[in-house]
Amino acid sequence: MASPATTPPANRVPVGIVANIKVPATSANLGPGFDSAGIAVGLYDELQIRTTETGFSATIDGEGQNYLPTDARHLIITQIRLRLDHLGWHLPGLELHAINRIPHSRGLGSSAAAHIAAALAVKALLPQDCEIANDDLLQWASEAEGHPDNVAPAVFGGLTFSWNEPDDHGNRYRSLQLLPHPEVxxxxxxxxxxxxxxxxxxxxxxxxxxxxxxxxxxxxxxxxxxxxxxxxxxxxxxxxxxxxxxxxxxxxxxxxxxxxxxxxxxxxxxxxxxxxxxxxxxxxxxxxxxxxxxxxxxxxxxxxxxxxxxxxxxxxxxxxxxxx
Ligand SMILES: Nc1ncnc2c1ncn2[C@@H]1O[C@H](COP(=O)(O)OP(=O)(O)OP(=O)(O)O)[C@@H](O)[C@H]1O
Ligand SMILES: N[C@@H](CCO)C(=O)O
Structure with a gap:
Protein backbone atom coordinates (compact mmCIF):
# COMPACT_ATOMS: atom_id res chain seq x y z
CA MET A 1 0.00 0.00 0.00
CA ALA A 2 1.19 3.55 -0.64
CA SER A 3 2.15 5.62 2.40
CA PRO A 4 -0.53 7.92 3.89
CA ALA A 5 -1.50 10.80 1.63
CA THR A 6 0.59 13.94 2.23
CA THR A 7 -2.30 16.39 1.63
CA PRO A 8 -4.93 16.53 4.42
CA PRO A 9 -7.84 14.15 3.65
CA ALA A 10 -11.00 15.96 2.64
CA ASN A 11 -13.48 13.65 4.37
CA ARG A 12 -13.95 12.90 8.05
CA VAL A 13 -15.31 9.58 9.31
CA PRO A 14 -18.35 10.27 11.56
CA VAL A 15 -18.16 9.60 15.30
CA GLY A 16 -20.39 6.84 16.71
CA ILE A 17 -20.14 4.19 14.00
CA VAL A 18 -20.05 0.72 15.57
CA ALA A 19 -19.16 -2.48 13.68
CA ASN A 20 -18.94 -6.11 14.78
CA ILE A 21 -16.60 -8.26 12.69
CA LYS A 22 -15.91 -12.01 12.73
CA VAL A 23 -13.13 -13.67 10.71
CA PRO A 24 -12.32 -17.40 10.46
CA ALA A 25 -8.93 -19.04 10.81
CA THR A 26 -7.46 -20.58 7.67
CA SER A 27 -5.02 -23.26 6.67
CA ALA A 28 -2.95 -22.38 3.59
CA ASN A 29 -0.96 -24.41 1.04
CA LEU A 30 -2.76 -27.78 1.65
CA GLY A 31 0.52 -29.43 0.64
CA PRO A 32 1.41 -28.59 -2.97
CA GLY A 33 -0.73 -25.43 -3.36
CA PHE A 34 1.98 -23.11 -2.02
CA ASP A 35 0.83 -19.45 -1.78
CA SER A 36 -2.38 -20.41 -3.64
CA ALA A 37 -4.63 -23.00 -1.93
CA GLY A 38 -6.39 -22.34 1.36
CA ILE A 39 -9.36 -23.45 3.42
CA ALA A 40 -11.39 -21.68 6.14
CA VAL A 41 -11.97 -23.48 9.44
CA GLY A 42 -14.37 -22.98 12.32
CA LEU A 43 -12.22 -20.97 14.72
CA TYR A 44 -12.87 -17.22 14.82
CA ASP A 45 -11.41 -13.88 15.85
CA GLU A 46 -14.06 -11.32 16.78
CA LEU A 47 -13.70 -7.58 16.81
CA GLN A 48 -15.83 -4.60 17.74
CA ILE A 49 -14.84 -1.11 16.62
CA ARG A 50 -16.37 2.24 17.59
CA THR A 51 -15.37 5.60 16.10
CA THR A 52 -14.66 8.37 18.62
CA GLU A 53 -13.79 12.11 18.70
CA THR A 54 -10.15 11.47 19.45
CA GLY A 55 -7.55 8.83 20.44
CA PHE A 56 -6.81 5.26 19.40
CA SER A 57 -7.04 2.37 21.86
CA ALA A 58 -7.48 -1.41 21.90
CA THR A 59 -8.59 -3.90 24.52
CA ILE A 60 -7.72 -7.54 23.84
CA ASP A 61 -9.02 -10.82 25.24
CA GLY A 62 -7.22 -14.03 24.38
CA GLU A 63 -4.26 -14.49 22.05
CA GLY A 64 -1.79 -11.61 22.27
CA GLN A 65 -3.41 -9.92 25.27
CA ASN A 66 -0.05 -9.81 27.04
CA TYR A 67 2.08 -8.53 24.14
CA LEU A 68 0.05 -6.80 21.42
CA PRO A 69 0.09 -2.97 21.50
CA THR A 70 -3.09 -1.40 22.88
CA ASP A 71 -2.63 2.01 21.27
CA ALA A 72 -2.35 3.37 17.73
CA ARG A 73 0.44 0.82 17.01
CA HIS A 74 -2.06 -2.09 17.08
CA LEU A 75 -1.84 -3.81 13.67
CA ILE A 76 -5.55 -3.49 12.89
CA ILE A 77 -5.70 0.20 13.89
CA THR A 78 -2.57 0.92 11.83
CA GLN A 79 -4.00 -0.83 8.78
CA ILE A 80 -7.39 0.90 9.07
CA ARG A 81 -5.74 4.33 9.24
CA LEU A 82 -3.34 3.62 6.37
CA ARG A 83 -6.12 2.48 4.07
CA LEU A 84 -8.45 5.36 5.00
CA ASP A 85 -5.66 7.91 4.50
CA HIS A 86 -4.91 6.34 1.14
CA LEU A 87 -8.57 6.73 0.18
CA GLY A 88 -8.63 10.36 1.38
CA TRP A 89 -10.54 9.88 4.65
CA HIS A 90 -9.62 11.16 8.10
CA LEU A 91 -10.40 9.00 11.15
CA PRO A 92 -10.43 11.17 14.30
CA GLY A 93 -10.44 8.31 16.84
CA LEU A 94 -11.20 4.63 17.31
CA GLU A 95 -11.82 2.16 20.14
CA LEU A 96 -11.28 -1.47 19.30
CA HIS A 97 -12.15 -4.55 21.33
CA ALA A 98 -10.72 -7.87 20.11
CA ILE A 99 -11.50 -11.42 21.13
CA ASN A 100 -8.55 -13.34 19.65
CA ARG A 101 -8.98 -17.09 19.33
CA ILE A 102 -6.70 -17.77 16.34
CA PRO A 103 -3.23 -18.63 17.70
CA HIS A 104 -0.42 -16.37 16.47
CA SER A 105 2.49 -17.55 14.32
CA ARG A 106 1.29 -21.15 14.24
CA GLY A 107 0.11 -21.40 10.61
CA LEU A 108 -3.60 -20.71 11.03
CA GLY A 109 -3.77 -17.35 9.29
CA SER A 110 -3.90 -14.97 12.26
CA SER A 111 -2.21 -12.10 10.41
CA ALA A 112 -4.45 -12.55 7.35
CA ALA A 113 -7.49 -12.50 9.68
CA ALA A 114 -6.22 -9.26 11.23
CA HIS A 115 -5.76 -7.68 7.79
CA ILE A 116 -9.27 -8.72 6.73
CA ALA A 117 -10.70 -7.37 9.97
CA ALA A 118 -9.00 -4.05 9.12
CA ALA A 119 -10.33 -4.13 5.55
CA LEU A 120 -13.86 -4.85 6.77
CA ALA A 121 -13.56 -2.05 9.33
CA VAL A 122 -12.65 0.34 6.52
CA LYS A 123 -15.73 -0.82 4.61
CA ALA A 124 -17.83 -0.09 7.74
CA LEU A 125 -16.35 3.40 8.14
CA LEU A 126 -16.82 4.52 4.54
CA PRO A 127 -20.22 5.72 3.28
CA GLN A 128 -22.43 2.89 1.99
CA ASP A 129 -22.31 4.24 -1.56
CA CYS A 130 -18.59 3.43 -1.72
CA GLU A 131 -19.71 -0.18 -2.36
CA ILE A 132 -16.62 -2.02 -1.19
CA ALA A 133 -16.78 -5.56 -2.65
CA ASN A 134 -15.24 -8.81 -1.39
CA ASP A 135 -12.72 -8.52 -4.24
CA ASP A 136 -11.55 -5.22 -2.71
CA LEU A 137 -11.11 -6.93 0.67
CA LEU A 138 -9.13 -9.69 -1.06
CA GLN A 139 -6.96 -7.09 -2.80
CA TRP A 140 -6.29 -4.90 0.25
CA ALA A 141 -5.54 -7.75 2.67
CA SER A 142 -3.43 -9.68 0.12
CA GLU A 143 -1.37 -6.56 -0.60
CA ALA A 144 -0.73 -6.26 3.14
CA GLU A 145 0.06 -9.98 3.54
CA GLY A 146 2.08 -10.32 0.33
CA HIS A 147 0.16 -13.45 -0.75
CA PRO A 148 -3.54 -14.31 -1.01
CA ASP A 149 -3.74 -17.94 0.18
CA ASN A 150 -4.96 -17.27 3.74
CA VAL A 151 -6.83 -14.11 2.82
CA ALA A 152 -9.11 -15.62 0.15
CA PRO A 153 -10.70 -18.41 2.25
CA ALA A 154 -11.12 -16.03 5.18
CA VAL A 155 -13.00 -13.60 2.90
CA PHE A 156 -15.04 -16.07 0.83
CA GLY A 157 -15.23 -19.18 3.07
CA GLY A 158 -14.69 -22.80 2.02
CA LEU A 159 -11.82 -23.83 -0.22
CA THR A 160 -10.08 -21.29 -2.42
CA PHE A 161 -7.43 -21.26 -5.11
CA SER A 162 -5.85 -17.85 -5.65
CA TRP A 163 -3.41 -16.28 -8.04
CA ASN A 164 -2.21 -12.86 -9.08
CA GLU A 165 -2.20 -11.11 -12.43
CA PRO A 166 0.40 -8.35 -12.58
CA ASP A 167 -0.98 -5.17 -14.16
CA ASP A 168 0.19 -1.54 -14.52
CA HIS A 169 -0.68 -0.85 -10.87
CA GLY A 170 1.04 -3.91 -9.37
CA ASN A 171 -0.52 -7.24 -8.54
CA ARG A 172 -4.24 -7.85 -9.03
CA TYR A 173 -5.27 -10.75 -6.78
CA ARG A 174 -7.90 -13.24 -7.95
CA SER A 175 -9.52 -16.22 -6.30
CA LEU A 176 -11.85 -19.10 -7.12
CA GLN A 177 -14.05 -20.45 -4.32
CA LEU A 178 -15.11 -24.11 -4.18
CA LEU A 179 -17.16 -25.98 -1.60
CA PRO A 180 -15.23 -28.86 -0.07
CA HIS A 181 -16.79 -32.33 0.02
CA PRO A 182 -19.07 -32.27 3.09
CA GLU A 183 -17.30 -35.29 4.64
CA VAL A 184 -13.78 -33.81 4.46
N1 LIG B 1 -5.66 -10.22 15.88
C1 LIG B 1 -4.45 -9.65 15.77
N2 LIG B 1 -4.25 -8.40 16.22
C2 LIG B 1 -3.06 -7.81 16.11
N3 LIG B 1 -1.97 -8.40 15.57
C3 LIG B 1 -2.11 -9.64 15.12
C4 LIG B 1 -3.35 -10.33 15.19
N4 LIG B 1 -3.19 -11.55 14.64
C5 LIG B 1 -1.90 -11.62 14.25
N5 LIG B 1 -1.25 -10.49 14.54
C6 LIG B 1 0.18 -10.21 14.27
O1 LIG B 1 0.64 -11.14 13.31
C7 LIG B 1 1.68 -11.96 13.88
C8 LIG B 1 1.55 -13.38 13.38
O2 LIG B 1 1.72 -13.39 11.97
P1 LIG B 1 2.45 -14.55 11.21
O3 LIG B 1 2.33 -14.22 9.76
O4 LIG B 1 3.82 -14.77 11.77
O5 LIG B 1 1.66 -15.86 11.58
P2 LIG B 1 0.22 -16.42 11.20
O6 LIG B 1 -0.48 -15.44 10.32
O7 LIG B 1 -0.44 -16.78 12.47
O8 LIG B 1 0.58 -17.76 10.43
P3 LIG B 1 0.41 -18.23 8.88
O9 LIG B 1 0.59 -17.01 8.02
O10 LIG B 1 1.51 -19.23 8.66
O11 LIG B 1 -0.92 -18.83 8.78
C9 LIG B 1 1.46 -11.85 15.38
O12 LIG B 1 2.64 -12.09 16.10
C10 LIG B 1 0.99 -10.41 15.53
O13 LIG B 1 2.08 -9.53 15.49
N1 LIG C 1 1.88 -19.68 1.75
C1 LIG C 1 2.34 -19.07 2.98
C2 LIG C 1 1.28 -19.27 4.05
C3 LIG C 1 1.63 -18.63 5.37
O1 LIG C 1 1.33 -17.28 5.38
C4 LIG C 1 3.64 -19.73 3.41
O2 LIG C 1 3.67 -20.97 3.44
O3 LIG C 1 4.61 -19.02 3.69
Whole structure:
Protein backbone atom coordinates (compact mmCIF):
# COMPACT_ATOMS: atom_id res chain seq x y z
CA MET A 1 0.00 0.00 0.00
CA ALA A 2 1.19 3.55 -0.64
CA SER A 3 2.15 5.62 2.40
CA PRO A 4 -0.53 7.92 3.89
CA ALA A 5 -1.50 10.80 1.63
CA THR A 6 0.59 13.94 2.23
CA THR A 7 -2.30 16.39 1.63
CA PRO A 8 -4.93 16.53 4.42
CA PRO A 9 -7.84 14.15 3.65
CA ALA A 10 -11.00 15.96 2.64
CA ASN A 11 -13.48 13.65 4.37
CA ARG A 12 -13.95 12.90 8.05
CA VAL A 13 -15.31 9.58 9.31
CA PRO A 14 -18.35 10.27 11.56
CA VAL A 15 -18.16 9.60 15.30
CA GLY A 16 -20.39 6.84 16.71
CA ILE A 17 -20.14 4.19 14.00
CA VAL A 18 -20.05 0.72 15.57
CA ALA A 19 -19.16 -2.48 13.68
CA ASN A 20 -18.94 -6.11 14.78
CA ILE A 21 -16.60 -8.26 12.69
CA LYS A 22 -15.91 -12.01 12.73
CA VAL A 23 -13.13 -13.67 10.71
CA PRO A 24 -12.32 -17.40 10.46
CA ALA A 25 -8.93 -19.04 10.81
CA THR A 26 -7.46 -20.58 7.67
CA SER A 27 -5.02 -23.26 6.67
CA ALA A 28 -2.95 -22.38 3.59
CA ASN A 29 -0.96 -24.41 1.04
CA LEU A 30 -2.76 -27.78 1.65
CA GLY A 31 0.52 -29.43 0.64
CA PRO A 32 1.41 -28.59 -2.97
CA GLY A 33 -0.73 -25.43 -3.36
CA PHE A 34 1.98 -23.11 -2.02
CA ASP A 35 0.83 -19.45 -1.78
CA SER A 36 -2.38 -20.41 -3.64
CA ALA A 37 -4.63 -23.00 -1.93
CA GLY A 38 -6.39 -22.34 1.36
CA ILE A 39 -9.36 -23.45 3.42
CA ALA A 40 -11.39 -21.68 6.14
CA VAL A 41 -11.97 -23.48 9.44
CA GLY A 42 -14.37 -22.98 12.32
CA LEU A 43 -12.22 -20.97 14.72
CA TYR A 44 -12.87 -17.22 14.82
CA ASP A 45 -11.41 -13.88 15.85
CA GLU A 46 -14.06 -11.32 16.78
CA LEU A 47 -13.70 -7.58 16.81
CA GLN A 48 -15.83 -4.60 17.74
CA ILE A 49 -14.84 -1.11 16.62
CA ARG A 50 -16.37 2.24 17.59
CA THR A 51 -15.37 5.60 16.10
CA THR A 52 -14.66 8.37 18.62
CA GLU A 53 -13.79 12.11 18.70
CA THR A 54 -10.15 11.47 19.45
CA GLY A 55 -7.55 8.83 20.44
CA PHE A 56 -6.81 5.26 19.40
CA SER A 57 -7.04 2.37 21.86
CA ALA A 58 -7.48 -1.41 21.90
CA THR A 59 -8.59 -3.90 24.52
CA ILE A 60 -7.72 -7.54 23.84
CA ASP A 61 -9.02 -10.82 25.24
CA GLY A 62 -7.22 -14.03 24.38
CA GLU A 63 -4.26 -14.49 22.05
CA GLY A 64 -1.79 -11.61 22.27
CA GLN A 65 -3.41 -9.92 25.27
CA ASN A 66 -0.05 -9.81 27.04
CA TYR A 67 2.08 -8.53 24.14
CA LEU A 68 0.05 -6.80 21.42
CA PRO A 69 0.09 -2.97 21.50
CA THR A 70 -3.09 -1.40 22.88
CA ASP A 71 -2.63 2.01 21.27
CA ALA A 72 -2.35 3.37 17.73
CA ARG A 73 0.44 0.82 17.01
CA HIS A 74 -2.06 -2.09 17.08
CA LEU A 75 -1.84 -3.81 13.67
CA ILE A 76 -5.55 -3.49 12.89
CA ILE A 77 -5.70 0.20 13.89
CA THR A 78 -2.57 0.92 11.83
CA GLN A 79 -4.00 -0.83 8.78
CA ILE A 80 -7.39 0.90 9.07
CA ARG A 81 -5.74 4.33 9.24
CA LEU A 82 -3.34 3.62 6.37
CA ARG A 83 -6.12 2.48 4.07
CA LEU A 84 -8.45 5.36 5.00
CA ASP A 85 -5.66 7.91 4.50
CA HIS A 86 -4.91 6.34 1.14
CA LEU A 87 -8.57 6.73 0.18
CA GLY A 88 -8.63 10.36 1.38
CA TRP A 89 -10.54 9.88 4.65
CA HIS A 90 -9.62 11.16 8.10
CA LEU A 91 -10.40 9.00 11.15
CA PRO A 92 -10.43 11.17 14.30
CA GLY A 93 -10.44 8.31 16.84
CA LEU A 94 -11.20 4.63 17.31
CA GLU A 95 -11.82 2.16 20.14
CA LEU A 96 -11.28 -1.47 19.30
CA HIS A 97 -12.15 -4.55 21.33
CA ALA A 98 -10.72 -7.87 20.11
CA ILE A 99 -11.50 -11.42 21.13
CA ASN A 100 -8.55 -13.34 19.65
CA ARG A 101 -8.98 -17.09 19.33
CA ILE A 102 -6.70 -17.77 16.34
CA PRO A 103 -3.23 -18.63 17.70
CA HIS A 104 -0.42 -16.37 16.47
CA SER A 105 2.49 -17.55 14.32
CA ARG A 106 1.29 -21.15 14.24
CA GLY A 107 0.11 -21.40 10.61
CA LEU A 108 -3.60 -20.71 11.03
CA GLY A 109 -3.77 -17.35 9.29
CA SER A 110 -3.90 -14.97 12.26
CA SER A 111 -2.21 -12.10 10.41
CA ALA A 112 -4.45 -12.55 7.35
CA ALA A 113 -7.49 -12.50 9.68
CA ALA A 114 -6.22 -9.26 11.23
CA HIS A 115 -5.76 -7.68 7.79
CA ILE A 116 -9.27 -8.72 6.73
CA ALA A 117 -10.70 -7.37 9.97
CA ALA A 118 -9.00 -4.05 9.12
CA ALA A 119 -10.33 -4.13 5.55
CA LEU A 120 -13.86 -4.85 6.77
CA ALA A 121 -13.56 -2.05 9.33
CA VAL A 122 -12.65 0.34 6.52
CA LYS A 123 -15.73 -0.82 4.61
CA ALA A 124 -17.83 -0.09 7.74
CA LEU A 125 -16.35 3.40 8.14
CA LEU A 126 -16.82 4.52 4.54
CA PRO A 127 -20.22 5.72 3.28
CA GLN A 128 -22.43 2.89 1.99
CA ASP A 129 -22.31 4.24 -1.56
CA CYS A 130 -18.59 3.43 -1.72
CA GLU A 131 -19.71 -0.18 -2.36
CA ILE A 132 -16.62 -2.02 -1.19
CA ALA A 133 -16.78 -5.56 -2.65
CA ASN A 134 -15.24 -8.81 -1.39
CA ASP A 135 -12.72 -8.52 -4.24
CA ASP A 136 -11.55 -5.22 -2.71
CA LEU A 137 -11.11 -6.93 0.67
CA LEU A 138 -9.13 -9.69 -1.06
CA GLN A 139 -6.96 -7.09 -2.80
CA TRP A 140 -6.29 -4.90 0.25
CA ALA A 141 -5.54 -7.75 2.67
CA SER A 142 -3.43 -9.68 0.12
CA GLU A 143 -1.37 -6.56 -0.60
CA ALA A 144 -0.73 -6.26 3.14
CA GLU A 145 0.06 -9.98 3.54
CA GLY A 146 2.08 -10.32 0.33
CA HIS A 147 0.16 -13.45 -0.75
CA PRO A 148 -3.54 -14.31 -1.01
CA ASP A 149 -3.74 -17.94 0.18
CA ASN A 150 -4.96 -17.27 3.74
CA VAL A 151 -6.83 -14.11 2.82
CA ALA A 152 -9.11 -15.62 0.15
CA PRO A 153 -10.70 -18.41 2.25
CA ALA A 154 -11.12 -16.03 5.18
CA VAL A 155 -13.00 -13.60 2.90
CA PHE A 156 -15.04 -16.07 0.83
CA GLY A 157 -15.23 -19.18 3.07
CA GLY A 158 -14.69 -22.80 2.02
CA LEU A 159 -11.82 -23.83 -0.22
CA THR A 160 -10.08 -21.29 -2.42
CA PHE A 161 -7.43 -21.26 -5.11
CA SER A 162 -5.85 -17.85 -5.65
CA TRP A 163 -3.41 -16.28 -8.04
CA ASN A 164 -2.21 -12.86 -9.08
CA GLU A 165 -2.20 -11.11 -12.43
CA PRO A 166 0.40 -8.35 -12.58
CA ASP A 167 -0.98 -5.17 -14.16
CA ASP A 168 0.19 -1.54 -14.52
CA HIS A 169 -0.68 -0.85 -10.87
CA GLY A 170 1.04 -3.91 -9.37
CA ASN A 171 -0.52 -7.24 -8.54
CA ARG A 172 -4.24 -7.85 -9.03
CA TYR A 173 -5.27 -10.75 -6.78
CA ARG A 174 -7.90 -13.24 -7.95
CA SER A 175 -9.52 -16.22 -6.30
CA LEU A 176 -11.85 -19.10 -7.12
CA GLN A 177 -14.05 -20.45 -4.32
CA LEU A 178 -15.11 -24.11 -4.18
CA LEU A 179 -17.16 -25.98 -1.60
CA PRO A 180 -15.23 -28.86 -0.07
CA HIS A 181 -16.79 -32.33 0.02
CA PRO A 182 -19.07 -32.27 3.09
CA GLU A 183 -17.30 -35.29 4.64
CA VAL A 184 -13.78 -33.81 4.46
CA UNK A 185 -12.76 -32.93 8.02
CA UNK A 186 -9.61 -30.99 9.02
CA UNK A 187 -7.79 -32.13 12.17
CA UNK A 188 -5.10 -29.79 13.46
CA UNK A 189 -2.33 -30.25 16.00
CA UNK A 190 -1.10 -26.86 17.21
CA UNK A 191 2.23 -26.83 19.09
CA UNK A 192 2.86 -24.34 21.85
CA UNK A 193 6.08 -23.03 20.27
CA UNK A 194 5.43 -20.37 17.57
CA UNK A 195 7.25 -19.85 14.28
CA UNK A 196 6.77 -16.58 12.43
CA UNK A 197 5.81 -16.77 8.78
CA UNK A 198 8.62 -14.34 7.94
CA UNK A 199 11.18 -16.68 9.54
CA UNK A 200 9.69 -19.75 7.81
CA UNK A 201 9.86 -17.98 4.42
CA UNK A 202 13.60 -17.29 4.79
CA UNK A 203 14.18 -21.07 4.56
CA UNK A 204 12.69 -21.37 1.06
CA UNK A 205 15.06 -21.83 -1.90
CA UNK A 206 15.08 -19.35 -4.79
CA UNK A 207 14.58 -22.21 -7.29
CA UNK A 208 13.65 -25.91 -7.27
CA UNK A 209 14.73 -28.73 -9.62
CA UNK A 210 12.52 -28.99 -12.71
CA UNK A 211 11.58 -32.61 -11.93
CA UNK A 212 10.31 -31.59 -8.51
CA UNK A 213 8.30 -28.71 -10.00
CA UNK A 214 6.71 -31.23 -12.37
CA UNK A 215 5.89 -33.61 -9.51
CA UNK A 216 4.41 -30.74 -7.49
CA UNK A 217 2.30 -29.53 -10.43
CA UNK A 218 0.75 -32.97 -10.92
CA UNK A 219 -0.25 -33.18 -7.24
CA UNK A 220 -1.48 -29.57 -7.09
CA UNK A 221 -3.74 -30.36 -10.03
CA UNK A 222 -5.29 -33.15 -7.93
CA UNK A 223 -6.10 -30.90 -4.98
CA UNK A 224 -9.41 -29.48 -6.23
CA UNK A 225 -10.95 -32.86 -7.17
CA UNK A 226 -9.63 -34.54 -4.01
CA UNK A 227 -11.03 -31.83 -1.73
CA UNK A 228 -14.39 -31.53 -3.50
CA UNK A 229 -15.48 -34.78 -5.15
CA UNK A 230 -12.89 -37.56 -4.68
CA UNK A 231 -11.57 -37.52 -1.08
CA UNK A 232 -9.91 -40.93 -1.64
CA UNK A 233 -7.31 -38.94 -3.63
CA UNK A 234 -6.39 -36.77 -0.63
CA UNK A 235 -3.17 -38.64 0.21
CA UNK A 236 -1.50 -38.26 -3.22
CA UNK A 237 -3.09 -34.82 -3.73
CA UNK A 238 -1.40 -33.37 -0.63
CA UNK A 239 2.22 -34.34 -1.41
CA UNK A 240 4.44 -31.25 -1.66
CA UNK A 241 7.87 -30.49 -3.17
CA UNK A 242 8.00 -26.69 -2.78
CA UNK A 243 8.20 -25.82 0.91
CA UNK A 244 7.74 -28.48 3.60
CA UNK A 245 11.12 -30.23 3.42
CA UNK A 246 12.97 -26.88 3.28
CA UNK A 247 11.24 -25.79 6.48
CA UNK A 248 11.93 -29.06 8.27
CA UNK A 249 14.84 -27.65 10.37
CA UNK A 250 12.52 -25.03 11.89
CA UNK A 251 9.84 -27.59 12.88
CA UNK A 252 11.37 -31.11 12.99
CA UNK A 253 8.66 -32.50 15.30
CA UNK A 254 5.87 -31.30 12.99
CA UNK A 255 7.53 -32.98 10.00
CA UNK A 256 8.09 -36.20 11.98
CA UNK A 257 4.37 -36.34 12.85
CA UNK A 258 3.48 -35.68 9.21
CA UNK A 259 5.72 -38.49 7.92
CA UNK A 260 4.24 -40.91 10.43
CA UNK A 261 0.63 -39.92 9.69
CA UNK A 262 1.20 -40.18 5.93
CA UNK A 263 2.79 -43.64 6.35
CA UNK A 264 -0.50 -44.59 8.04
CA UNK A 265 -2.42 -43.31 4.98
CA UNK A 266 -3.63 -39.97 6.40
CA UNK A 267 -3.34 -36.76 4.31
CA UNK A 268 -1.09 -34.75 6.67
CA UNK A 269 0.47 -31.41 5.69
CA UNK A 270 2.10 -28.39 7.28
CA UNK A 271 -0.64 -25.80 7.89
CA UNK A 272 0.45 -22.54 6.25
CA UNK A 273 4.02 -21.74 7.24
CA UNK A 274 3.67 -24.09 10.25
CA UNK A 275 4.40 -25.28 12.83
CA UNK A 276 0.79 -26.51 13.12
CA UNK A 277 0.09 -29.69 11.17
CA UNK A 278 -3.23 -30.37 9.51
CA UNK A 279 -4.68 -33.70 8.42
CA UNK A 280 -7.50 -33.69 5.89
CA UNK A 281 -9.58 -36.70 6.92
CA UNK A 282 -11.90 -38.25 4.34
CA UNK A 283 -14.72 -38.42 6.88
CA UNK A 284 -15.54 -37.99 10.56
CA UNK A 285 -14.55 -41.58 11.43
CA UNK A 286 -11.04 -41.03 10.05
CA UNK A 287 -10.89 -37.66 11.82
CA UNK A 288 -11.55 -39.36 15.18
CA UNK A 289 -8.80 -41.93 14.50
CA UNK A 290 -6.37 -39.19 13.47
CA UNK A 291 -7.18 -37.08 16.55
CA UNK A 292 -6.48 -40.12 18.79
CA UNK A 293 -3.17 -40.84 17.06
CA UNK A 294 -2.05 -37.21 17.26
CA UNK A 295 -3.04 -37.01 20.93
CA UNK A 296 -0.98 -40.13 21.67
CA UNK A 297 2.04 -38.74 19.83
CA UNK A 298 1.60 -35.37 21.57
CA UNK A 299 1.69 -37.06 24.98
CA UNK A 300 5.32 -38.07 24.29
CA UNK A 301 6.37 -34.54 23.27
CA UNK A 302 8.23 -32.04 25.43
CA UNK A 303 5.89 -29.26 24.30
CA UNK A 304 2.11 -29.05 24.54
CA UNK A 305 0.10 -29.83 21.39
CA UNK A 306 -3.52 -28.71 21.08
CA UNK A 307 -5.28 -31.35 18.93
CA UNK A 308 -8.60 -30.21 17.49
CA UNK A 309 -11.12 -31.41 14.93
CA UNK A 310 -12.24 -28.20 13.20
CA UNK A 311 -15.19 -28.04 10.80
CA UNK A 312 -14.68 -26.37 7.43
CA UNK A 313 -16.11 -22.82 7.59
CA UNK A 314 -18.18 -22.55 4.41
CA UNK A 315 -18.91 -18.88 5.10
CA UNK A 316 -16.16 -16.27 5.20
CA UNK A 317 -15.78 -13.16 7.33
CA UNK A 318 -18.94 -11.33 8.41
CA UNK A 319 -19.72 -7.82 9.60
CA UNK A 320 -22.67 -5.89 10.99
CA UNK A 321 -22.57 -2.08 11.07
CA UNK A 322 -24.57 0.41 13.14
CA UNK A 323 -24.36 3.97 11.84
CA UNK A 324 -25.44 6.99 13.94
N1 LIG B 1 -5.66 -10.22 15.88
C1 LIG B 1 -4.45 -9.65 15.77
N2 LIG B 1 -4.25 -8.40 16.22
C2 LIG B 1 -3.06 -7.81 16.11
N3 LIG B 1 -1.97 -8.40 15.57
C3 LIG B 1 -2.11 -9.64 15.12
C4 LIG B 1 -3.35 -10.33 15.19
N4 LIG B 1 -3.19 -11.55 14.64
C5 LIG B 1 -1.90 -11.62 14.25
N5 LIG B 1 -1.25 -10.49 14.54
C6 LIG B 1 0.18 -10.21 14.27
O1 LIG B 1 0.64 -11.14 13.31
C7 LIG B 1 1.68 -11.96 13.88
C8 LIG B 1 1.55 -13.38 13.38
O2 LIG B 1 1.72 -13.39 11.97
P1 LIG B 1 2.45 -14.55 11.21
O3 LIG B 1 2.33 -14.22 9.76
O4 LIG B 1 3.82 -14.77 11.77
O5 LIG B 1 1.66 -15.86 11.58
P2 LIG B 1 0.22 -16.42 11.20
O6 LIG B 1 -0.48 -15.44 10.32
O7 LIG B 1 -0.44 -16.78 12.47
O8 LIG B 1 0.58 -17.76 10.43
P3 LIG B 1 0.41 -18.23 8.88
O9 LIG B 1 0.59 -17.01 8.02
O10 LIG B 1 1.51 -19.23 8.66
O11 LIG B 1 -0.92 -18.83 8.78
C9 LIG B 1 1.46 -11.85 15.38
O12 LIG B 1 2.64 -12.09 16.10
C10 LIG B 1 0.99 -10.41 15.53
O13 LIG B 1 2.08 -9.53 15.49
N1 LIG C 1 1.88 -19.68 1.75
C1 LIG C 1 2.34 -19.07 2.98
C2 LIG C 1 1.28 -19.27 4.05
C3 LIG C 1 1.63 -18.63 5.37
O1 LIG C 1 1.33 -17.28 5.38
C4 LIG C 1 3.64 -19.73 3.41
O2 LIG C 1 3.67 -20.97 3.44
O3 LIG C 1 4.61 -19.02 3.69
Missing amino acids: TPVVAIPSKPLSTAAARTLLPTSVPHGEAVANASRAALLAPAMTTNPELLLPATEDWLHQKYRQPSMPETLAHIVSMREDGHAAVVSGAGPTLCVFAKNRAEADVVADKLTQRAAKSEQHWDVRILPVATQGATMEVFRP
